[in-house]
Amino acid sequence: MPHRRFKKSNPVSSLSDLQDLGMTAKEIEDDIKRYYGHRLGRDESCKSVHYVYEALSLVVSDRLIERWKKTYKAYKKEDCKKAYYLSMEFLMGRTLSNAMLNLGIDDAVAQATYDLGLDLEELTDVEPDAGLGNGGLGRLAACFIDSCATLQLPVTGYGLRYEYGMFSQTIVNGEQVEEPDHWLRNGNVWEIQRLEYTQRIKFGGRTESHIDENGNKRSCWVDTHDILAVPFDTPIPGYQNGTVNTLRLWKATATEVFDLQEFNAGDYAESVAAKNSAENITMVLYPNDANENGKALRLRQQYLLASASLQDVLELWVGRHGYDFSEFAAKNCFQLNDTHPSIAVAELMRLLMDIYGLAWDEAWKITRSTMAYTNHTLLPEALERWSVNLFKQLLPRLMEIIFDINVLFLAEVSIRWPGDRERISRMSLIEEGDEQHVRMAYLAIVGSYSVNGVAELHSKLLQQGLFNDFYELWPEKFNNKTNGVTPRRWLAACNPELAGLITETIGDGWIRDLSLLKKLELYVDDKAFCKRWYAVQQGAKQKLIDFKKQEMNIDVNVNALFDVQVKRIHEYKRQLLNVLHVIHLYDRIKRGDTANWTARCVLIGGKAAPGYFMAKRIIKLINNIANVINHDPDVGDKLKLIFMPNYRVSGMEKICPGADLSEQISTAGKEASGTGNMKFMMNGALTIGTLDGANIEIREEVGDDNFFLFGLTEDQVESLRHHYDPVAIINQDEDLQRVMNFLECGHFNQFEPGIFDGIISSLKSPHDPWVTIADFRSFVEAQKRVEVAYQDKDRWTKMSIINTANSGKFSTDRTITEYNNELWKLTPVSVPK
Numbered sequence: 001m002p003h004r005r006f007k008k009s010n011p012v013s014s015l016s017d018l019q020d021l022g023m024t025a026k027e028i029e030d031d032i033k034r035y036y037g038h039r040l041g042r043d044e045s046c047k048s049v050h051y052v053y054e055a056l057s058l059v060v061s062d063r064l065i066e067r068w069k070k071t072y073k074a075y076k077k078e079d080c081k082k083a084y085y086l087s088m089e090f091l092m093g094r095t096l097s098n099a100m101l102n103l104g105i106d107d108a109v110a111q112a113t114y115d116l117g118l119d120l121e122e123l124t125d126v127e128p129d130a131g132l133g134n135g136g137l138g139r140l141a142a143c144f145i146d147s148c149a150t151l152q153l154p155v156t157g158y159g160l161r162y163e164y165g166m167f168s169q170t171i172v173n174g175e176q177v178e179e180p181d182h183w184l185r186n187g188n189v190w191e192i193q194r195l196e197y198t199q200r201i202k203f204g205g206r207t208e209s210h211i212d213e214n215g216n217k218r219s220c221w222v223d224t225h226d227i228l229a230v231p232f233d234t235p236i237p238g239y240q241n242g243t244v245n246t247l248r249l250w251k252a253t254a255t256e257v258f259d260l261q262e263f264n265a266g267d268y269a270e271s272v273a274a275k276n277s278a279e280n281i282t283m284v285l286y287p288n289d290a291n292e293n294g295k296a297l298r299l300r301q302q303y304l305l306a307s308a309s310l311q312d313v314l315e316l317w318v319g320r321h322g323y324d325f326s327e328f329a330a331k332n333c334f335q336l337n338d339t340h341p342s343i344a345v346a347e348l349m350r351l352l353m354d355i356y357g358l359a360w361d362e363a364w365k366i367t368r369s370t371m372a373y374t375n376h377t378l379l380p381e382a383l384e385r386w387s388v389n390l391f392k393q394l395l396p397r398l399m400e401i402i403f404d405i406n407v408l409f410l411a412e413v414s415i416r417w418p419g420d421r422e423r424i425s426r427m428s429l430i431e432e433g434d435e436q437h438v439r440m441a442y443l444a445i446v447g448s449y450s451v452n453g454v455a456e457l458h459s460k461l462l463q464q465g466l467f468n469d470f471y472e473l474w475p476e477k478f479n480n481k482t483n484g485v486t487p488r489r490w491l492a493a494c495n496p497e498l499a500g501l502i503t504e505t506i507g508d509g510w511i512r513d514l515s516l517l518k519k520l521e522l523y524v525d526d527k528a529f530c531k532r533w534y535a536v537q538q539g540a541k542q543k544l545i546d547f548k549k550q551e552m553n554i555d556v557n558v559n560a561l562f563d564v565q566v567k568r569i570h571e572y573k574r575q576l577l578n579v580l581h582v583i584h585l586y587d588r589i590k591r592g593d594t595a596n597w598t599a600r601c602v603l604i605g606g607k608a609a610p611g612y613f614m615a616k617r618i619i620k621l622i623n624n625i626a627n628v629i630n631h632d633p634d635v636g637d638k639l640k641l642i643f644m645p646n647y648r649v650s651g652m653e654k655i656c657p658g659a660d661l662s663e664q665i666s667t668a669g670k671e672a673s674g675t676g677n678m679k680f681m682m683n684g685a686l687t688i689g690t691l692d693g694a695n696i697e698i699r700e701e702v703g704d705d706n707f708f709l710f711g712l713t714e715d716q717v718e719s720l721r722h723h724y725d726p727v728a729i730i731n732q733d734e735d736l737q738r739v740m741n742f743l744e745c746g747h748f749n750q751f752e753p754g755i756f757d758g759i760i761s762s763l764k765s766p767h768d769p770w771v772t773i774a775d776f777r778s779f780v781e782a783q784k785r786v787e788v789a790y791q792d793k794d795r796w797t798k799m800s801i802i803n804t805a806n807s808g809k810f811s812t813d814r815t816i817t818e819y820n821n822e823l824w825k826l827t828p829v830s831v832p833k
């Protein structure tokens with residue numbers, strides 16, 4: 001180990017008494033200059049704005065660290081219960097603006113940078129996104145830790161510090177091209193490496209068993225190839241409350257011993273290769289949102305996260321409480337963000353038994369009362385199953401423990417359902433077949449005290465469908481926690497104009513208590529207020545146009561309806577349905593059916609998993625259609641289709657304030673929750689959506705009159721499957737026939753014959769799981785209702801205000817309060833300011 005903690009008295013405790021740093025514009029300005037000139041050694045000859053960003057970030061970071069230490073001390077003093085959020089993804093986006101807002105120094109910094117002649121927006125735009133996630137699941141983790149800090153809850157996030165985050169997407173000839181995202185290239189001022197908390201992680205080897213002095217069977221995991229997990233901590237500030245929590249991300253490195261062994265054997269190259277293979281573990285984020293992958297490296301990543309984090313927590317426990325674990329479960333809990341970290345169930349057992357000497361029963365009791373599991377998807381292809389052979393080879397001791405858990409669990413099942421062999425095989429943690437597999441979701445359910453879905457419908461479907469056997473066995477474990485988003489990033493910071501108008505009208509209490517937005521409803525008939533609301537929305541649209549124009553050189557009319565669908569590209573999310581509607585509008589223009597036309601700009605953005613062929617083809621189709629429509633002089637301002645490349649967190653911060661219409665059009669029953677839908681609603685966009693995920697709850701909050709509903713319900717989709725006949729539907733719908741004809745005659749791929757054949761045949765297949773054709777007519781009718789509403793500016797503005805006013809439920813402050821009240825039971829800790 002390179003460093004150890006101080007053992008007896010701390011020789012540098014006097015160094016820890018720091019004076020609080022000043023928060024005025026002048027003090028900040030002086031500090032920026034000092035960092036720029038001294039620490040970074042730059043002067044007027046430096047042309048790169050990056051160093052100014054870095055100087056400012058160091059200034060802000062210093063102020064965070066001060067509060068971070070105080071928070072740590074307060075937690076230590078209280079010896080309070082803690083929760084740990086284990087997630088393979090934290091899609092943090094940028095840090096600077098959010099940190100300034102949460103510290104309450106945004107105005108002072110604005111003044112300081114103005115006085116220095118700097119453009120603050122330009123500076124914040126220099127920061128690369130920390131894109132350590134795929135989409136909703138990773139962004140949810142980021143919103144959660146923001147809310148935990150704001151609610152002053154002692155919660156630590158544990159994840160992986162990928163060297164390369166989510167790939168960057170460019171579009172070449174209409175197709176997605178992936179480029180590596182080396183987000184750490186210029187360093188990362190927000191993190192602190194903590195070598196002193198390094199953990200050792202075992203892989204490979206074999207197990208040996210013996211009988212201990214009490215007659216219990218014990219296992220040892222030996223001949224392992226170890227690697228080190230080094231933590232990097234990022235401060236997570238609460239909203240202007242003095243609390244700064246921690247996000248701890250692990251980076252894999254080689255052990256010195258491991259290197260030396262090879263080196264002494266005289267094989268320098270091998271030794272370097274070994275180092276590389278250790279470091280490879282956290283080299284790259286897997287870009288497969290909701291797709292199976294089954295790669296050994298991914299299992300290594302998952303184990304590294306679980307093992308390093310649990311060792312860290314147990315070490316902290318032993319440091320304070322010695323080897324007495326009787327209170328451990330009362331003082332600690334772990335929330336598993338999907339099955340990705342669910343190996344933690346077996347790892348906690350291993351650590352408690354093999355390292356700390358507990359007996360099985362005691363360890364199992366602790367595990368089952370500290371772990372809680374959140375499921376994020378019903379899609380079968382996303383359910384993780386690991387080959388037993390791979391498991392045995394990589395993590396032999398963990399495999400043993402999982403087999404033992406399974407034996408005891410199946411005994412429980414057969415007591416409840418004697419002789420029901422089919423059920424036993426259905427519920428087994430081990431799936432039989434040509435090759436055996438470990439069902440990770442079942443491991444998570446069996447090892448947890450809570451299983452939750454992320455929206456009402458999704459939680460209901462988990463209970464009635466996917467996990468029904470487990471629900472029958474343990475109904476009390478199952479619950480719902482509808483997702484949310486943090487209103488700090490997703491309204492206060494990303495839409496300062498709207499936030500300003502809201503604060504001016506109802507005060508700033510909404511930033512901490514989003515339900516207060518309801519007060520805005522008092523103003524829906526106030527003409528002056530509505531006028532300002534409309535002006536702010538138009539301003540945001542103009543800003544979005546200017547931003548896109550810079551990037552894409554396309555002219556858009558600010559009065560057009562901004563119709564936006566941004567999310568991962570996936571067949572279940574039905575970007576194709578959106579595109580069919582665009583072709584229908586294009587067809588109407590070409591036919592001259594344009595009386596009372598509503599100009600519309602359809603914006604689509606999102607990344608496809610690199611191995612997901614169909615999703616990539618959908619991107620190509622969108623771009624090809626855009627190319628035809630946007631260059632057709634008959635179309636002009638009436639319709640535009642724009643594919644926005646490289647959709648990411650910082651992109652959404654610019655997009656959501658400028659949207660009129662939010663497209664949430666997944667096949668009912670497939671989108672577990674969705675969270676983009678909430679960001680749009682909060683910023684005053686109206687939703688066109690199916691009864692899926694959190695759309696249902698959005699509609700409940702905002703009322704049927706303020707939501708454009710269409711499409712089959714989940715029940716209807718399921719019963720349609722038996723007799724779905726898309727060709728018959730097409731034949732009965734003249735508009736749809738014409739749309740399909742555009743596709744089939746190659747109108748959008750004149751020089752690329754056949755490239756969309758796969759898409760066409762999937763739409764026309766009676767086995768199309770997403771039943772896109774079935775919802776076409778209903779979607780078109782709903783879009784007509786959208787147009788009628790949009791043409792009445794006053795009505796639309798009113799609906800927009802009502803959407804924001806009723807978005808209070810969708811704050812992660814509400815979600816986290818529910819997690820805490822029902823599952824974690826932590827006491828908020830106030831931190832002296």
Ligand code: B0W
Nearest residue numbers: 136137288289290376377671672673674675
């Ligand atoms: C993400 C990544 C992976 C993987 O890397 O293998 C697998 C599955 C997911 C995933 N993402 N599963 N569900 C989600 C999304 O989670 C958010 C947050 O709860 C929901 O709003 C979305 O509906 C869901 O698709």
